[in-house]
Amino acid sequence: MVRTETPWGPWEPETPAEVARRFAGVPTPWWIAGGYAIELAVGRAVRDHADVDVLLLRRDQLAAQRALAGWEWWAADPPGTLRRWAPGELLPAPVHDVWCRPGPAEPWRVQLMLDEAVGETWISRRDPGVRLPLAALGRRTPTGVPYLTPEAQLYYKAAVPRPKDERDFAAALPHLTPPQRAWLSRAIARTRPAHPWRARLAAT
Template sequence: MAPTRTPWGVWEPATPAEVARKFGTLPVPWWLAGGYAIEFALGHPVRDHADIDVLVLRRDHLAVQDALAGWQWWAADPPGALRPWRLGERLPVGVHDLWCRPDTDRPWRVQVMVDESSGDDWVSSRNPDVRRPIAGIGDTSGDGIPFLCPEIQLFYKAKGHRPKDDVDFAAVLPILTIEQREWLAYAITRTYGPHPWLRQLAGRRAPKH
């Protein structure tokens, strides 16, 4: 895939394996997110990716500086703008997005999403009523790479509802369990209200082959 150009520079995303090598030694939980989380749940590729997302909890977000030591880290603060994230700086609530690259003249490689928690629960930054035990928000690929559960990733994708989000939703919908569908429908309704995906979520789960 050709590099993606943005107002803040070019993206050439790292591979999941590269991300795992960087984050795999951290003593805190992290999960591959975005479109790759959907593909890891399915076990096969779905589409091209313009970036790669990693989810960490706010309580652990300084560990990103250890995982990507020597890199440049920029925070979306305020959202829609980027500014340098200083070494050791605890980002305020409301800052959820980090762009990271090896150096000024190098492309962006990793995007980090910072989310909330309370005790043993993950808490969505979109709606504090949407929460799950941290131990149950992810799974692990055959290569040992942790990834975000598809229903949680789709919950985040539901807000933007871009064409690529519809592609991911359609690809993973047949493998969602009844419980996953019900949770996703609840989270979408509670947070966004009426949504085009809700009718499909109410349908019967496709049989396994």
């Protein structure tokens, strides 16, 4: 965990274990996402983290307000402003990030990410043609912490890979099964057929 300054105040993210305790009573699916999801998949630390991401389905978004009752919730309205997320308000499709903190004088602790689903199928917010059964979207650590499956997380990271995304990909690659590699390669190819990760995914 690192402290990161932003124009809207500092970040001091909770750990995945702390998040899991807060969300333990949530009856709807949720997953640790982002770089921490990669670390949970590979079973070791990979790098420092400026935030912690929690993925929920848009249809279940109000469950996060109940899990973080008493906190401040600020929706990231495109193209890059924060506004209060009112209790009971359903955020529309263009809004998929929410910053959360215990109070106005506290650092940001948790970032919520909202994704789409129809029935029992997850649909990528970036490309509705990229899908996974909800049952295949996540896994759990031995202690029960749910996290986003690495191929789905790496699909998002592949869009414009930053140095930290390259590190996450390199760490996860040896742990991906042939079906996971094939799915990720197909998903990336829909928009970037010549993406450099595809050659590495094909290597054995």
